Amino acid sequence: MGDREQAERMYELYIKEGAPMQINISWHARTDIERRLAELGPDQLVPEDIFEAASTEVARMMVVGGIWGSFVWLGGCDYSGSNGGSSETEANMDGSTAQVFEKVQQLALA
Numbered sequence: 001m002g003d004r005e006q007a008e009r010m011y012e013l014y015i016k017e018g019a020p021m022q023i024n025i026s027w028h029a030r031t032d033i034e035r036r037l038a039e040l041g042p043d044q045l046v047p048e049d050i051f052e053a054a055s056t057e058v059a060r061m062m063v064v065g066g067i068w069g070s071f072v073w074l075g076g077c078d079y080s081g082s083n084g085g086s087s088e089t090e091a092n093m094d095g096s097t098a099q100v101f102e103k104v105q106q107l108a109l110a
């Protein structure tokens with residue numbers, strides 16, 4: 001990832017307790033992200049896997065909870081075919097959405 005400002009914006013919008021678009025993740029995943037952001041020095045890059053546990057939890061909930069089909073049907077993405085989404089779909093997603101999309105595909109096809 002690298003960009004600290006982008007990681008902090010994502011934290012403020014999706015991860016932080018009471019965030020405007022707070023996602024449903026475990027306390028452990030949330031506090032791990034908070035700890036890792038707090039421990040970063042001013043010149044350190046944000047680790048690429050900082051949101052890995054959160055995106056895995058969200059993807060798992062989408063598959064296990066059965067909402068993946070609704071997400072696709074309601075236009076959350078233009079998923080096409082049984083072997084993955086189109087490259088155009090993936091190009092139109094931000095990095096975190098693309099990560100969740102990929103994880104959901106892996107879990108759904110497993």
